[in-house]
Amino acid sequence: MKRKVGALEKIEADHAALRFKIKRDPQSYRDDFSNQYQQYQTLRDLFLQSPGTTDTGIVALKDLVEFISHTADLYPDLTAQFPKDLTEILLQHHEVLEYELRDKIVGSLVLLKNKDVIDSITLLNTLFPILIATPSKSLRQLLFTKILSDLRSANAKTTNHKLNRTIQTVLYNLLESDKESPKGIWAVKITRELWKKQIWTDARAVEVMRLAALSENEKVVAGGTRFFLGGDREREEAAEDSSDDDNDVDMARLRHQAGINKKTKKKARELKNAAVSLKKKEKKKNAPHPLNFSALHLLHDPQGFAETLFSKHVQNSKVKFALETKLLVLQLVSRLVGLHKLTVLSLYSYFLKHLTPRQASVTSYLACLAQATHNYVPPDVLEPLVQKIANEFVSEASASEVAAAGLNAIREICVRQPLAMTDTLLQDLVMYRKSKDKGTMMAAKGLLSLYREVGAELLNKRDRGKDAAMGIRAGTIKERRYGEEEVGGIEGIELLEKWKAEERRKQREAAGLDPDGSDGQEELDAAEDWKKWEVESDDESDDSGGWINVESDGEDIQISDSEDEKDQAKQPPTKKAKLGNTPTPVPNPEDETTQPPPTSTSTSKLLTTTILTPADLKQLQTLRATTSLTSTLPSHKRAQLLAARHADEAITAETIELAASIGKKSTKEEKIAMAKADRETNHQSTTAKRKEKKLAEGKSTTNKEKARKKNFMMTLGKAKSKNKRSLGDVKKTLLGHVERKKRGGKRGNKGN
Structure with missing residues (x-):
């Protein structure tokens, strides 16, 4: 018997069919779209007279809103007023709207933005005031998700600075206007989520959270404070999770399965897509990563912020x-x-x-x-x-x-x-x-x-x-002493100096020369290092003739002024020196004999006599990685590294x-509780754990395990054939089994 189709189902089906036809040929169905749009205008006017109604006209209006939002970009002259109508309905009547129509209008506005009918700023300026004002929990969750999704998509390819500044200004004004209101918690949530996704990484976002930490509402203060204490850790964990997700594709396993399983076009297409996806992920992984500063380092006035906060x-x-x-x-x-x-x-x-x-x-x-x-x-x-x-x-x-x-x-x-x-x-x-x-x-x-x-x-x-x-x-x-700072050179320079001396000794021994001699080979080696580095830079870098930016450890090279001081001592005193207020003490030969040796360590000769080439700095980095630097440093240097860390x-x-x-023994109750908790989580046997690990590694099972798990109906034929064997065949099988046992199985692995 043929099922009767309701009127609403017919309308919905007609809208779907008409939408499909309009997308294929917009000009031919312009009159049909115009009729539907006039019907929408009529229902809209009726709805505005009583927005809280729940009759069947709401269902028809919801279907028309969905239909027009899908096809509005094809008729921009007819639908110029449509986005403004939806915005006004949502802003003025979001508290009394029927929830399905309300959610449909929100989705339609997002769809219009995706079709470039409206821009992101218009969409976010519509959704954000409703987010902080509506009492509906489901609507708040929907709007929060849509706002984050829109900001994420707007900054997907390149950073949309104009949109980011507009939203950050809105959030800043929200926190600045009313410091006692709990509405500021939404500014904290949005900023923290976008910071975690590395969409907002500038000082403007940090300024918004600074203002949140100085609010007078306890929830807003707690949210802003937690951002500074844990926002960077959340960002690093999110980046690690995304990198772990990128490594889920195992190309070796896919190729192995493709070689064993049945060859189909679908399997080949999946393998090809996996290879393309893996290549993109490797390219993204090896791309230069932008430097993300910590939120605490991006504060403009940390001293004033700390004093005000305290x-x-x-x-x-x-x-x-x-x-x-x-x-x-x-x-x-x-x-x-x-x-x-x-x-x-x-x-x-x-x-x-x-x-x-x-x-x-x-x-x-x-x-x-x-x-x-x-x-x-x-x-x-x-x-x-x-x-x-x-x-x-x-x-x-x-x-x-x-x-x-x-x-x-x-x-x-x-x-x-x-x-x-x-x-x-x-x-x-x-x-x-x-x-x-x-x-x-x-x-x-x-x-x-x-x-x-x-x-x-x-x-x-x-x-x-x-x-x-x-x-x-x-x-x-x-x-x-208090306020005293130790001045040091490049850490690990002694390792490079020792390595250069050993290399020079090896080269002279190979040439048959005196290992301890010197014939200007150091200058030749330095020139060769610069020449090699220039050749490598021409091959690897796109910049021609430019300097290579070599990463340093943040410490300046301290060069001794002893030679300059000696030269200055030979020169006559200048006028400025003669007019100095502090008299120069006359050295006493007897005092020189009694004074202890100078406590300051001498500066490395390599720093004062040569210019380190990029190849030297690269070799120094390698030596640091292969040598435990802290074990070779003196105690005061280790103390400096400890304090800096x-x-x-x-x-x-x-x-x-x-x-x-440390060393605290557990009580009997704690041991029982730990045993019960372990029993609940790790209840598998050793064999089961080994099997699970084997499956996780992608390894196959033995033929014996496959036979044991085979479907029972598939084993009936073999069982029947065994029952039909003659007595001679049975005897031959048993004797073969005995012989195999004697020689240690099929492979003859019996020990001697």
């Missing part, structure tokens, strides 16, 4: 934020102070009243204090804090976990500012290395190892160690608590 949200007693939010803000302030080496002295006095074991989340306070410490913080400001930590946490009456956390916090502070420690306190703390608790012992030994490198003169002679004691005796280790690292409460967890 005084407004942390120090102000009138602010009634939760403890978790205050700790987030405190972490951001301390991160800014430590990273940019800022001076906020009121921050350290704030910590004094919170450094007690009874304070909630005290390890977070200890981590913030250590993170806010750097070498420009005055030692007299930090000494009371270190003393209070030692008195409150590190004592015989304290629990082992508390003592370990206190010692670990003191070590983290002293890594960044060694002058915060006094000799008496240090010698007392080092005695805890004889503690029976492993966590406390390891924390005390870590503090001892630190000061053997950065301040051995504060330790007792028996605790200094061999290297530190010899350095103090030889004068190579001296007491460090810790400057950009964030300290968390887990870092402080780590020493306390």
Whole structure:
């Protein structure tokens, strides 16, 4: 029996058929489209009289809106008013619209933007005010998704600076206009999502989040603070996930399957598409990656931002934020102070009243204090804090976990500012290395190892160690003063100098010359290095005749002025020197005999006599990679590297608590809980795990396993043929089985 088709289904089918015909021949069906558009205008006028209605006219209007939005680009003269109608309906009546019609209008506006009927700025200026005003959760989710999708597509090929500036201005004005409103949370969500996807990576986005962190709404403040503390990590994780997804294609496995399975055009097409996709991904992977700065480095005024943030949200007693939010803000302030080496002295006095074991989340306070410490913080400001930590946490009456956390916090502070420690306190703390608790012992030994490198003169002679004691005796280790900076050259230059000497020796031995002689070969080698580099650059680079930008380690080459000073000593004094205020001391021969040798290390001869070629810098990079540089450096150089490495690292409460967890034994209840959790997750047998691993690697199974899993109906023929065998055939099969067992199977692998 033929099914009856309803009127609405006929209209929908007619619209789909007409849309298909219009796209094929727009001019022939212009009158049909005009009739449908007039019907839309009639229904629109009826709808505007009562927007909250839910009768059948809404369904017809929804179908017409969808139909016209698909074909509006073919008749721009007839549909010039159509986008404005949809925008006005959505902006004025989004609270009372029927949800299907509302979602259809949103989708139609996005479709019109994709067809270039309207631009992205018009679309986003329509959707964003509704996003921050509507009470509907489903509509907010839909609008949020559409806004992010549109911004992502607009910046897919090239960065759309005009659109980005417009949206960033809208978000900035939203946060600036009403600092107490919770609507600013949408500015935080949009900016954080686009930062994670590496669509917005400029200082404008950071400025929007800075304003969010200074808001007066707790949710907005927490969102802006979390962006600065974890936005870069989210961006790196998203980039790693996308790179992992790109490596899912295994071409070797696909070729192997194509060679075994049945040859079809579809399989060949899939293999070809996979090869093209893999080639594109490799090209994208090897493309030069733009340098993305951290959000904390893009701040215009970190000093002012840190001071305002601390005084407004942390120090102000009138602010009634939760403890978790205050700790987030405190972490951001301390991160800014430590990273940019800022001076906020009121921050350290704030910590004094919170450094007690009874304070909630005290390890977070200890981590913030250590993170806010750097070498420009005055030692007299930090000494009371270190003393209070030692008195409150590190004592015989304290629990082992508390003592370990206190010692670990003191070590983290002293890594960044060694002058915060006094000799008496240090010698007392080092005695805890004889503690029976492993966590406390390891924390005390870590503090001892630190000061053997950065301040051995504060330790007792028996605790200094061999290297530190010899350095103090030889004068190579001296007491460090506040604000003093060590000036160094290129790290690892000694490795390059040694490598050049060995290469030169080998070349002279191969030529039959004196290995220790010198005949100007160094200049020839340097010229040859420049010549080789120029040839390589001509082959590899598209720039002709230009300099090669060689990456450096951020350190300037320090060249000694001793030769210039000698020349200047021979010249007569100038007029400016004669009029100097400070008299030049007359050297005394007796004083020269009693003075200790100079403690400063001599500058490398390679830096003062030659110009490093690009080939030399490339070889230096290779030598650094193959040699453990820190093991060959003196103790004061290792201390510099240690402090520089810790400057950009964030300290968390887990870092402080780590020493306390070392050597801690689990209770019986904890062991039972761990066993149950392991049983729930890892319930497979060893064979099953091995089989799963084999399948994941793309390896096949044995013929015996295939036969065991074969369909039962496929095994009936073999079973019937075995039953029909004669007695002689059975005997022959059994004897063959016995013989194979004797010689060790089919391959004869029986051992001798």
